[in-house]
Amino acid sequence: MSNKIEFTPLGGGGDKGKRRNTEMKRLPLSAILFLIILPLALSGAYLSFREFDHQTKVALERRGAIADLGALLIHEKFDGIIDVGNSLASRAMVYQNIQKGDWNIAIKSLEGISQAFQYIDSVAIYDKEGTLKAVIPPMPDVIGKNFSYRDYYQGVSKEWKPYVSEAFNRATLPKYNVVSVAVPILSPDQNVLGILLLTIKLDAIVGWIKEVDTGSGGLIFVVDKKGQLVAHPQLRAEDNLVDHSSLSSVQRLLNNDHGIEVHDKDFAIGEEHVASYSQVKDYGFGVEIAQPTRIAFAERSRQVIEFVVIWAFIILTVCVSLYRVLKDRERIRSQRDRERILLESIGDGIVAIDRDWRITLWNKAASAITGFSESEARGQSFRSVVKFIRERDRKEDIAFIEDAIVMKRTSFMEDGVLLIRKDGKEIVVDDSASPIIDAKGEAEGAIIIFRDASNEIESAHLRSDFVYASHQLRTPVTEALWNLETAMSEENPEKKKEGLRIAHQSVLSIKKLSEDIITVSEIDQNNIMVHRVPIKLIDVLTEAQSNLEVEAKARNVVIAIAPTLPLIAVNTDRKLLIRVLLELLTNAVTYGPRGATVDMTAMLEEKGICIEVADHGFGIPEEEQVTIFTKFFRGSNRGKENVGDGLGLYIAKAYIALLGGKIWFKSEEGKGTTFYVTLPIE
Structure with missing residues (x-):
């Protein structure tokens, strides 16, 4: 392997990114462009319609505002005429002469009104029954006639308030159309004396x-x-x-309504046009504004066309730019796909990290070895995903990676490095780390290559285990044969019996070692089946205590069970749990002093139960504590009489792992050891 690696991180964002890339790869470039441009085009069309509707609304609101303005203008004009009428009707010269019956003198006091207010065509005074009494300019042919049938009389006499009449053709020559404003003439004590009528020629309204x-x-x-x-x-x-x-529109005006409509050609305009209408408040008149549709919406058309052109330019620019980007991306993706195929074909785990130790590359073999998928690992801190520890002291081992980054050279793992998988399982790994060198010659990260060396180590261990087991069997076999041969030739019955007893014990040791070796083999080959059933915890503790009663009495040891709630139950494998407790109790009884007490306690915790087995024996030397759960471990301070096969704790730990629990211990040499077992309550 070379000392430096020039490496370009592969693209993709985990499983989801892979699927998306695969889907994109299957589509031709034109289809990808279509899928990307289509939303832009639809958005442009939608926004264009929105702009069209907005500009239509603005144009219609503008037309409606003009109609409202016209109605307000007419309203103000009529208000002004009524004010003039009220002012004239309240003159003392007018109502006092009417009270005297001097109608002509009353009218003369109003001469010059038409010159002062040029929109007033004539001024007339009627009595309260509607008979014309005097008029300016003079109209002798209608003086004395009753006009109570006219709209202006009926309107003002209804509540004796000012009234604007409908249009009508005046009664005297010259004939033309007028609108009248009728104002009641009241005495100081509010008695009706007559009616003051101001006539407005329609030409004046046209001028307005x-x-x-x-x-x-x-x-x-x-x-x-x-x-x-x-x-x-x-x-x-x-x-x-x-x-x-x-x-x-006129019908709506007469119904006190206002609005906007689009009309075909009519008397107003000989083409389609927008008609906005508004009523003159209080007076019943209506104003309508008409404008050809093509003119009314000309600004709308201009704005929408401008909007569409801008969007078309944007879409065209995006389309051209996107085409170039996709072409470049297609070339890059093709190259990266070739690199990925090569990378995924490698059987070793390959992980790339940057200077901040963030994972930038994660191949398929890395997922298989660690249990973490690419999506789970990419972008995460390397040390939070990949945990390398030294087997001898359980401390993290990343020195070889630091060496590769700092020294810019390939660095190899030391022997005995474990990888903690996602599922908590530990496997032996081996290999190296190399720096990633950028164009400036600086290390911007590292490539870590590792492989599962478990099979190689397991093969070596199996060979070692076989040799060690053969050695362990040799001693009790030799001892059994020697005692049997001695007993056969011995004439003393007592000595013969003792020889047979020792031979029997040796055979039992051979049997136990053989059974334990078979159990370990089943554990190593994952052939242990777990059969969970609900069991009461006190029953299991009592059974384990009973099974060791003979051995305990032989050493004058008391196995004490702390008071335990009888209803505490756990869903687990009874056989496996009892085997674990027997291994712990056997060690406690065997390696403790004669006449001692072994305490067994069960406690209910938040997420499960905890069983403690405490002895007051030799304790475990601190330097040996890291290997206590390995095969064939036996403490150096165990004594010659405590032989054992060194497999019990290995089996106990494996069984507890199968049951979903944990096992650990605390020990002080010379004072004793306490083992802790936790199991989940399901």
């Missing part, structure tokens, strides 16, 4: 509406409370009154 700017091609017209046309840019007072109450 010319003050309203209706826009290019637009026009304005006014209708009275009967729907008769009273003002129009081309209307003359001498023209016949025309009833337009059949028009939908």
Whole structure:
């Protein structure tokens, strides 16, 4: 392996990123462009329609505002005339002479009104029954006639308040159309004395509406409370009154409504046009503004076309840029796919990290070895995912990676390094780390290569275990044969019996060692089946105590069970749990002093139960504590009489792992050892 690696991190973002890349790879470039451009085009179309609707709304609101302005103008004009009428009717010269019956003198006091207010065509005084008494300018042919049938009389006499009449053709020559404002003449004590009538020629109203700017091609017209046309840019007072109450907009005006409509050609404009209408509040008149549709919506069309052109330019720019990006991406992806195939074909785990120890590369073999998927590992801190520890002292071992980054050279793992998998299982690993060198010659990270060396180590261990087991069997076999041969030739019955007893013990040791070796083999080959059943904890403790009763009595040892709630139960394998407790109790009885006490305690914890087995024996030397759960471990301070096979604690730990629990211990040499076993309550 070379000392330096030049490496370009592969793309992709985990499993999801892989799937997305695979899907993109299957689609031709044109399809990818279509899938990306289509949302932009749809968004542009949607926004264009939104802009079209917005500009339509703005145009219609503008037309409606003009109609409201026209109605407000007419309203103010009528208010002004009523104010004039009220002012004239309240003159003392007027109502005092009317009280005296001097109608002509009363009218003379109003001379010059038409010159002062040029929109007033004539001024007339009626008695309260509707008979004309005096008028300016003089109209002798109608003096004395009763006009109570007229709309202006009926309107003002209804509540004796000012009233604006509908349009009508005046009774005397010259004939033309007018609108009248009738104001009651009241005495100081509010008695009705007569009616003051101010007549406005329709030409004056036509003049008023010319003050309203209706826009290019637009026009304005006014209708009275009967729907008769009273003002129009081309209307003359001498023209016949025309009833337009059949028009939908005029009908809405007569119903105190206002709004906007699109009309086909009619009397107002000879083409499709937008008609906005608004009622003149309090007076029953209506104002309508008409403008050809093509003109009313010209600004809308311009704005929408401009909006569409801008969006088309944006989409075109994105399309061209995206095409170039996708072409480059396709070339890069093709190269990276070739690199990924090569990377995934490697059987060793390969992990790349940056200077911050963040994982930037994770191959398939790394997932298989560690148990972490690429999506779980990529972007995470290396030390939070990959945990290398030294087997001898259980401390983290990353010195070879630091050496590779700092010294810019390939560095190898030391022997006896373990990898802690995601599932908590520990496996032996081996290999090296090499620096990732950038264009400036600086180390920007490292490539860590590791492989599962468990099979190699296991093969070596199996060979070692076989040799060690053979050695362990040799001693009791030799001892059994020697005692049997001695007993066969011995004539003394007592000595013969003792020889047979020793031979029997040796055979039992051979049997136990053989059974333990078979159990260890089953553990190593994952052939142990767990059969969980609900069991009461006190029953298991009592059974384990009973099974060791003979051995305990032989050493004068008391196995004490602390008071335990009888209802505490656990869902586990009874046989495996009892075997674990027997191994712990056997060690406690065997390696403790004669006449001692072994304490067994069970406690209920938050997420399970905890069983403690405490002795007051020799304790375990501190330097040997890290290997206590390995095969064939036997303490150096065990004594010659305590032989054992060194497999009990290895079996106990393996069984507890199968049951989903944990086992650990605390020991002080010369004072004793306490083992702790925890099991989940399911």
